[in-house]
Amino acid sequence: MARLKAPQAVSSTATMQAMLLDAPRHPLRAAALRRPSPGPGQVLIRVQACGVCRTDLHLVDGELPDPKRPVIPGHEIVGTVAERGAGVELGVGQRVGVPWLGWTCGRCAYCTTGRENLCAQARFTGYQLDGGYAEYALADARYCFGLPERYSDLEAAPLLCAGLIGYRAYRLGGESRRLGIYGFGAAAHLIAQVAVAQGREVFAFTRRGDAKSQAFARALGATWAGASDEPPPVLLDAALIFAPVGALVPAALAAVERGGTVVCAGIHMSDIPALPYRLLWGERMIRSVANLTRRDAREFLSLAASLPLSVHARPYPLSDANQALADLRSGSIDGAAVLTIGR
DSSP states (O other): OOOOOOOOOEEEEEEEEEEEBOSTTSOOEEEEEEEEEOOTTEEEEEEEEEEEOHHHHHHHTTOSSSOOSSBOOOOOEEEEEEEEOTTOOSOTTOEEEEOSEEEOOSOSTTGGGTOGGGOTTOEEBTTTBOOSSBSEEEEEGGGOEEOOTTSOHHHHGGGGTHHHHHHHHHHHTOSOSEEEEESOSHHHHHHHHHHHHTTOEEEEEESTTOHHHHHHHHHTTOSEEEETTSOOSSOEEEEEEOSSOTTHHHHHHHHEEEEEEEEEOOSOOOOOOOOOHHHHTTTOEEEEOOSOOHHHHHHHHHHHHHSOOOOOEEEEEGGGHHHHHHHHHHTOOSSEEEEEOOO
16 A cells, blocks of 8 residues: 655645734734645645634644644635545535644555544644635645535634534533533634533633623523633532633533543643642543544534524634734624625
8 A cells, every 4th residue: 555645735826815823922924925736646625714723822822733834824724626626526616624633644554443632643634734814725635524404604714623623522421411501712612502402511611700701601592601710510420621720620520420520622732730639539531632633524514404503703804813812812702703804
């Protein structure tokens, strides 16, 4: 079997507008770049929308190691196929989505056992591969997915990370009847709706004093909403932590019942403080979520097609990407921020 190579952009003479990150802790820079052309197995996507994710903040803040530099961020890409390389079945004009996991080797022990999210050679969209803060994006056709027609481009973008990573965390939480969610942002507002639709009770934890987010959680069906440093009214079966705050791990362990699971869903988290063994004792479990698989994408997008999720998304033009990141950092967005790019 021939070894698969990571995608490389081949420049054409056409240009596109993009927002570039040149170095950590620098604002994104608007640039006119040569538009890439797809090679074998690749597609060139005309981007219509791209979600702004907390992972993008970690990238900008230099908290993720070894990014491509300069890099076009963005890994919640919605667009249409503009060109396709040899061996691609996707049709020109077809609407697709591109998530965080953008390429894997396809042959290691992880890739061949359904755990491609752990591939040591994996490359990630908007991090080691140029992403969707641009008018066009190059992608491996294996990691492009058809999107439910019921969602507009603006609504579909958050499904591709907030939804997919949220769904993987939700699945790893097991068959929990009482589910706690720490950090009620883009992922939480989608997964809370899935949990409620499946008959589970949702307990939402936010920053102390964040009455707006707590009201938002209740409006989406949460049984209870309160501060992350207070105990819920009942013990939980599982807790999902979307906020990148290590101190929430001991708090979540204290909130779950014996045999319960705490799932850390972020790609980056501050250090977990020392905790007494009694919080872990009782066969409680701590798990992390690393990236996603194509199975996650297929399952969640199928679920989203059958459940009319209410996607709360605030649109920003491409040129306002820095403002979108600032608003996300401040916690002023209910739901998700999305760059609207298509002309």
